[in-house]
Amino acid sequence: MAARKRISSTATEEDLPQVSVSDDGISRYLHLGTPWVQGSMKLKEPFEIDLEYVQRMMAWLLFVEPDSIAERTAVQLGLGAAALTKFHYKKLKMHTTAIEINPLVVNICRSWFKLPPDNDMLEVVLGDASLEILKPRWQGAVDALQVDLYDHNAAAPVLDSAEFYADCRNMLTPEGVMTVNLFGRASSYQRSLDKISAAFGASNVWAFKPTREGNTIVLAQRVATPLSREELQSRAEAVQARWGLPATKWLKVFKQVEPGAGS
Template identity: 55%
Template sequence: MKNASPAGSELPGVSISEEDGVRHLHLDSPWIQGSMRIAKPVDIELEYVQRMMAWLLFFEPDAVPDLHAMQLGLGAAALTKFCHKRLGMRTTTIELNPQVVAACLRWFRLPDNDERLQVLLANAEEAVQDPDWLGSVDALQVDLYDHEAAGPVLDSAEFYRHCHAMLSPEGCMTVNLFGRHASFERNMQNIASAFGADAVWHFKPTREGNTILLARKSPGAFDLPLLRHRAEVIEQRWKLPARLWVHALQDWRPEGLA
């Protein structure tokens, strides 16, 4: 879970811990905000972060290097590194806390910015309203939590409408929510109001309680044979548990929405 403190508030400090060959990022609390297996720095260590890549099911694998991925919240840079280095995508990351960026450069093998990678110090609430991003993002990954990891910092219907506007016509957003947190139902309602209830799917919570939600710009039913085929390719090429994603994704209709 990534940091996104409101503008004008004091940003939390960063600390690092290591256990059993895995390095963790913390923000002024014991909560883990991101992890990296030291021997495999580009692999995605945490299950919920792997599920944030489920948008891959909705694109032809050969087309992935031509797509644009954006992360709102850097965390330990797992998604940023994977999209940039493993998938070869144009990758943009919005992070508010400069200490997080510095820690990822020093401790989590985040590469320097180049022609395909831009890690930008900015407020995500403002960044999603930038007209330069309109219709330009194919894969939007949203993981914006404060240092206590209690719930998403940005979760309004207006925020999610801006996210929807950033996506390309076939674009997809994945969001990390706490299924056991009081904000979960409100987030689901707000996302469904921005994208349409028939464009929203979710996984069951992980053991830690993280529920990954997936919302598509263009709603439609799953083509299960096609998704199963893509899942096999994803597993072969990028070593992600994509076949499990196909079986685990569920549609969800919030109360009060058709």
């Protein structure tokens, strides 16, 4: 890989991390004051999803009818490099909202990561996710909820309590699905899984094996969908054919959490 060249660096508020962008000629990377990559974008395919763990956060597509996608609503907690937000809006044609606490991240995404301006189908809400998700507009209204909330140290999820995950569950429609990125030097996967299972019920929780980088994606349904392995395979093939995501590979590293595994 070619050496990354630094493009920009911005910091205007004392309590927010520095936001910077690097570029290796193939992909562009978002950093929050450290070398840790907080998101990326392929320069030649800006509306595709670059990172493997971010692709896996799209596994909610396995649990809904593909023809119904455009009628559904997606919310991302944490904008990152806007990969999920752009994919839902541009590729899936969904009503999409991202909730981001750092205005510098929003500005960088608009300037360097091709995040479109707000419109009738796309909205970026500047605010604290823990408070925003309690608002009436979100209750029972979200079909696809993605949670990827890390500070500049990437040490542990910023929001990771059983109460937070219960609030996330309350946002979902009956067919709604939450996907969460669990990663961090100080975090405990099992403790986070316990909290998610307590909020959703272990029988409603699925998990991927960790990526090489250490990201583990956990999926939780508001109401369990009884799909056979054959049905999941058919859904995966449809997702891969329509949207180019490596969904058939997901099934090799993705399974339902065994009852009692999160307790």
